[in-house]
Amino acid sequence: MMLKNSRISVAPIFFMQNKINIIVSVDRNNAIGRQGDMPYHISHDLKRFKALTMGCPVVMGRKTFESLPKGALPGRRNIVITRDSSYTAPNIETVSSLDKAIELAQQSDSDIFIIGGGEIYRQTMALADNLFITLVDDEAENPDTFFPEIDSNVWVVTESTPFEVDERSGLKYKFINYSRKLG
Ligand SMILES: NC(=O)c1ccc[n+]([C@@H]2O[C@H](COP(=O)([O-])OP(=O)(O)OC[C@H]3O[C@@H](n4cnc5c(N)ncnc54)[C@H](OP(=O)(O)O)[C@@H]3O)[C@@H](O)[C@H]2O)c1
Secondary structure (H helix, E strand, O other): OEOOOOOOEOOOOOOOOOOEEEEEEEOOOOEEEEOOEOOOOOHHHHHHHHHHHOOOOEEEEHHHHHHOOOOOOOOOOEEEEOOOOOOOOOOOEEEOOHHHHHHHHHOOOOOEEEOOOHHHHHHHOOOOOEEEEEEEOOOOOOOOEEOOOOOOOOEEEEEEOOOEEOOOOOOEEEEEEEEEOOO
């Protein structure tokens, strides 16, 4: 668009919201955690997690942050949700609510990844555009944290890979992506 009597061109402005993606690994019963840790650590899954989330803001609950072996995830804006206003750790930003976390993450140019844990997944299912699920074909022993049910009225599978076998553990796993149904 050219302004009258001016040589300044103005590009049309579109207010694009970054997509909100949930990423999680679940077992056959939707278990995701046990005593503050994940039941499974599958190398291919961890590498894929890194590749997908690199450069993007990652939003997590305080307990998930404390489960990260090396603290904040490098190369990503780490947004940690906690009700403790004095909470601090290197290379993270803390917020006191989910709304504030999303607001902060939306300032970025990249899509947003919600990386857990159970409490945060439950609160973000209604906001998410996509789910990146790793399904581990197993039943974790004594899990204490679960992912919510994926309602087939709400979500459609957009990609589902064949099962692969993790060489180290012998566990079978596959990747299933969902998108929110339109309308
Ligand atoms: N399998 C996977 O892919 C995966 C991924 C991530 C995590 N996990 C597992 O999940 C487990 C942790 O999940 P979790 O449900 O126990 O905890 P979480 O969701 O990671 O964190 C819960 C904490 O987040 C804060 N919080 C939650 N909702 C809030 C809100 N609306 N406003 C302000 N603060 C809020 C509170 O922190 P304060 O108590 O500090 O106020 C709360 O205690 C661990 O076992 C972890 O390994 C698994």
